[in-house]
Amino acid sequence: MTRLGVTFVATLCFACDARMQLATRTSDLDEQLTIPSDHDLELEIDDALGKKHREDLDRALDAREPGEQLEHAQLSQLALDRQVFTLDDLFRVGDDLFAYQFRPEQGLGNGLAGHVGIEAGPGAAPNLRRVQQNAFGGPDAMSCGDCHAVGGDDGAGTLTQNTYFRGDGDRTLESDVRNAPAVLGLGPIQALATEMSSELASGRAAAIVMATTAGTSVTVPLTAKGLSFGSITALPDGTVDASHVTGVSPDLVVRPFGWKGHQPTLREMIKESFRVHLGIVSLVDQQAVRDGRVSSSLYGDGPWYDVDNDGANIEVEDGMLSTMVAYLSQLEIPIVQPPDDPSLLDRFARGRAVFDQVQCGTCHVRSLTLVDPIVVTHAEQTENTASPTVAIDVARAGMRPKIQAIDLIGSAYGVPLFSDLRRHEMGTELASPVEQIAGGAPIPKTQWLTRPLWGLADTAPYLHDGRAPTISDAVRAHGGEAQASRDAFVALPDDDRSALLVYLLSLARTHKLVAP
Ligand code: HEC
Ligand code: HEC
Known part of the structure; x- marks a missing residue:
């Protein structure tokens, strides 16, 4: 935007509402300040109060009768099969499930030999440990929300909540350290x-x-x-x-979840998270052990119906997984929120141009075009093969803001994620200590999925292990394929670099009302 343009608009809007002025000034940048209407605000207040009311009620019930809250926070596949629940119902239940603090009698942890002086079996659960053991995992937490709360509910993790994946179950050294990303827009x-x-x-x-x-x-x-x-x-x-295939595993399946990009679907990512963080094993995995399709070493040495030997037979069943997929799929997307302060708006516009100039966008592609916004998930247990699928329209269902149609007939949608969903060589400084497997093939230690930058302002610390306290530190640590872009960033005049940071800090989440 030229200085002349800015002066012109500013003069025209001299007497206008300041927010309108900002909206006008950013109109040729595609990004708009979002100004909620009174109606939207009323809906938000209703939502916040409703959520608070449900939480208070659940807590009271749970205090009187332990386990009662979990019953509210899950839907069985049998219940889903009746098809009387709306996506809104699944959202509410999934929301509670994400925050629910599990207990050993509900399957938290395992009853395998572990604690000194405690015999294996239900009494040994939960067997919590800070460092995970190989692919078996933790458990290292009691609820999903324990690590996904920075910047608000469903957010990122702090440095102290880092996960020590694929370690020896004891020492942090050599484990594969990861910081939790936010779970919005998935x-x-x-x-x-x-x-x-x-x-x-x-x-x-x-x-x-x-x-x-x-x-x-x-x-x-x-x-x-x-x-x-x-x-x-x-x-x-x-x-x-497939030896000249780049950015994706040789099986050509794009896996957008995890810092390495190792899981293809939310269902798989959720199943893995329950298992490695909470020691809560899904029934479909237990059936796979029963049928000899997977080795039981990943789950424990108990009988197939309680493979982690903690006395809880059904820990996560199909209905609970579908509910969680429906919940996460309906969360809002982060947005580009230009600064409120008019004096920063020029810097924002300049920063946007610098982002292109130093080639950040070759990997952090601003927006990808989506044709079909329907996410479908289905039950997998042997007895549920005829169960109806759950389909979620991610352009419409659930929390706003949502992805927007790029034309009037809604033939496609823009997804402003700032990623190409490809893996890139990032240099040895960022290499992980162990290889992760995806689709039967190892992902090289130095390769990482381009991390989506949407929501960046609310997800510090940065990079896969949270080593970078600031955005600037994160960019300076880029190497490999990103070396030239990183060097161009470092060589920028101070003024341009700070403008780029103003732009990057505008990638934020909307803040919801929360009842006290
Ligand atoms: C101990 C901390 C911790 C807990 C508890 C936890 N997560 Fe996470 N979560 C992480 C970390 C770390 C990652 C990144 C994993 C990776 O890179 O492989 C992650 C990644 C994810 C992702 C993928 C996000 C993305 O953009 O790649 C989803 C989805 C997710 N978690 C859901 C859950 C759910 C559902 C639960 C509860 C069952 C849960 N998490 C519990 C730490 C945690
Ligand atoms: C070659 C591809 C590539 C280029 C070019 C690139 N990045 Fe990245 N970026 C990545 C990957 C991959 C990661 C994740 C690396 C990791 O966590 O180890 C990342 C991570 C980040 C992060 C941390 C995100 C978070 O949530 O922790 C920021 C910030 C970032 N990049 C900004 C930039 C900026 C600004 C530029 C331009 C100066 C840039 N990147 C250029 C691939 C790239």
Whole structure:
């Protein structure tokens, strides 16, 4: 924006409401100050009071009869099968479940040998430990909300809440340290990943058809959402060589969850989180142990129906997982919130241009276009194969703000996540100590998924292990493929660098009303 433009608008709006003035001045930047209407505010007040009322009631019930609160905070698959619950119901129940403090009798932890002087079995649970043990996990907490609260509910984690994944169960040294990211906007992210995976799979299928028809090897470039994922070579016998595929595992499944990008769906991420953080095993995993589809070492040495030997047979069943998927998918998205202070608005506009100039956007792509906003999740236990699916329209259901249609007919939506959902080489300084496996293949230690930057202002500390207290520290630690961009950031005149930081600090979450 030119200085002339700013003066012109400022003069025109001299007598206008200050907020209108800001909105006008940012109109050619695509970003707008969001000014809620009175009606919206009334709805928010109702929501906040309703939530407070439910929480007070649940706490009172639970104090009188332990376990009562959990009954309110879950829906069984049998209940879901009756199809009488709305997505709104699932949201409320999931909200309670996310905050619920589990107890050993509800499956928290495990009853495996562990504590000195305590025999294995229900009495040993929960067996909490700060450092996780290999892929088995913790448990290291009692509720999801324990680590996802920085910046508000469903937020990020503090440095002291860092998770020590894949350690020896005892020493922090050599464990794979991770800071909890916020869990907002994940519905649209899952929907994007699904579309990207299917675009990549189509590219592979087309290459196979060409190679088998022509009887010769065919190499084709792979793209999804206009972004390059390297190339794939199909051989005449119908097999493929994926050694030149980049940004994604050789199976071409885009996995948008976790700092490395190791889980493809919210359902899988939730199942893993229950298991490794709370020691709460899902029934579908117990059935997989029963049927010999997975090794029980990940879960414990108890009988399949109580594989972690804590006396609780059904810890998480299909209905509870679907409820949690429906809850997380309906949370709001973070937004770009230009500064309130008119004097900072020029800096914001300048920072936005600097973001492009130093090529942050090659990985932190401002917005990806989503065609189908429906996230579908379905029951997996053997007895539930005929259960109806749960479908969530992530452009409409639940908390606002939501992703917006890019045209009047709603043919597609913009998802302003500031990520390309590809993995990148980030240099040895940021390398993880252990390799993580995704889709049967290791993710190189130096590779990380481009972390979405939406909501950044409310998620400090930064980077996968929370080592960076400020945004500036996070950028300075970039290496590998991001080295040139990082160097350009460091070489910026002070004024431009601080303008970029003003811009990045405008990536925030809306703050909800909370009843005291
Ligand atoms: C002990 C802290 C802790 C607890 C408790 C916890 N999480 Fe997390 N969460 C994390 C960390 C750390 C990550 C990043 C994991 C990774 O990189 O693999 C994460 C990542 C996630 C993500 C993926 C977010 C993204 O953008 O990649 C989801 C979804 C999630 N957690 C949901 C849950 C749910 C549901 C629960 C409760 C069952 C839970 N978490 C409990 C620490 C925690
Ligand atoms: C080559 C791709 C790439 C480029 C270019 C890049 N980044 Fe990143 N960025 C990443 C990845 C990958 C991560 C996660 C790294 C980690 O946690 O170890 C990340 C993390 C971040 C974080 C921390 C986010 C959080 O939630 O902790 C910030 C802030 C950030 N980048 C800003 C920038 C800025 C500003 C630029 C431009 C100067 C930039 N990045 C350029 C890939 C890139």
